[in-house]
């Protein structure tokens with residue numbers, strides 16, 4: 001992603017991609033965040049160009065299962081609330097619909113689309129959400145690709161085979177002049193001022209550069225090992241430190257394809273389920289303080305049932321946290337080397353996209369300006385810290401207390417800011433003025449949806465609404481229901497739509 005984006009953004013820069021044939025990638029990372037569309041738009045890639053090659057599917061939401069003691073599920077959709085008379089439909093739901101219909105079904109159309117495995121596109125290619133249709137139409141799409149300044153909520157993200165996407169992007173990058181070296185970096189040699197002077201590789205000798213981007217994963221070979229930049233651990237606030245990943249083949253013709261990622265709460269963490277075209281990526285993220293590897297694998301396999309028989313499980317140690325500074329001297333860490341929080345909201349690839357975009361906007365001239373480095377480090381740290389806090393809220397607000405893990409996550413230290421916000425949210429739903437103001441990808445509606453879904457509700461609806469006429473709000477709920485019904489009657493299933501796209505692609509090929 002980094003090499004492809006860099007070359008596209010700054011074609012005159014010479015980019016060399018070094019990667020080892022022997023050191024494997026982490027091999028997971030398949031669900032994304034809706035801003036990923038801006039990445040593909042920036043590269044000029046259309047869905048039909050890359051999706052079939054990467055077995056990609058659409059993701060409209062995350063379905064949270066078993067996060068509530070009553071076992072009820074809810075969706076966190078890529079869909080903002082409609083506003084009615086200055087207040088969002090979440091606030092109105094508390095007043096008018098709380099005892100009638102679950103908030104996600106009442107306020108959004110995406111949950112019903114998910115339940116029916118629908119595609120976000122009609123068979124003629126139009127996107128279901130008329131508010132953003134223009135952004136999906138070739139030349140009319142947005143010129144502003146900056147994440148933090150992008151005012152549009154795209155209604156979906158993608159789920160894909162990360163290794164296939166990396167191969168695809170490698171082809172894209174090398175065709176545009178990125179030089180690829182398959183070799184191992186044995187040593188990182190520093191100059192007198194402490195910056196990186198050169199890399200010593202196994203088979204290609206010495207490699208020099210002006211700027212080194214460390215994409216070596218949890219190893220942090222350049223940033224942590226060579227430059228000794230400290231890693232700020234999040235272990236005290238996010239307890240999960242291990243994962244088990246497994247890939248399950250799936251016959252999409254028989255089973256269809258769910259247009260969402262599922263996060264199912266387990267005894268000491270949660271399990272992901274990411275449907276691709278032809279297989280499911282699944283895994284269990286857990287806390288080793290409460291489960292051994294064997295216990296976790298046993299619980300995970302029993303949850304998966306016969307689907308997992310005979311399949312190999314990949315055990316992964318997670319490094320949760322971030323580098324104190326992701327840019328040090330002439331080295332910028334991007335990806336797992338920079339920072340990582342558990343993939344509960346699919347933010348790993350989002351951090352990469354954000355890191356690259358900020359790198360381009362802070363790209364140095366002939367010398368590296370310390371103020372620009374500081375500015376880069378600030379925005380990157382703010383984004384990662386913001387997501388950490390958002391994920392902490394997922395655990396803190398859950399009412400589950402049935403295992404040691406679920407009791408322990410309620411005891412983690414919270415910052416004063418977050419504690420104050422949580423107190424406010426007991427009285428009113430989150431809004432743009434009372435969530436973390438630093439850019440971290442999530443808007444107030446996401447906070448509101450998570451809190452409502454988890455059952456962390458204000459004790460009563462906003463008193464201001466008591467003095468207002470309900471007519472418009474009731475009409476808005478009805479309009480939402482009618483719109484949802486129309487979509488259900490007219491959208492194809494995700495399987496039908498993607499199969500059509502794939503057949504066109506393969507015929508064209």
Ligand SMILES: Cc1cc2nc3c(=O)[nH]c(=O)nc-3n(C[C@H](O)[C@H](O)[C@H](O)COP(=O)(O)OP(=O)(O)OC[C@H]3O[C@@H](n4cnc5c(N)ncnc54)[C@H](O)[C@@H]3O)c2cc1C
Nearest residue numbers: 020025026028029030031185216217243335336343348349
């Ligand atoms: C359990 C888990 C689940 C995840 N799920 C999601 C998800 O659903 N959504 C999401 O957005 N993100 C997710 N992520 C994050 C996502 O997987 C990563 O952000 C993404 O794969 C990028 O990884 P990376 O390139 O930084 O590191 P890696 O994949 O580890 O790649 C490191 C690269 O560095 C090379 N390398 C290392 N050392 C050397 C050396 N000495 N010489 C030469 N080359 C070297 C390796 O060959 C490899 O190519 C998940 C992560 C984990 C751990």
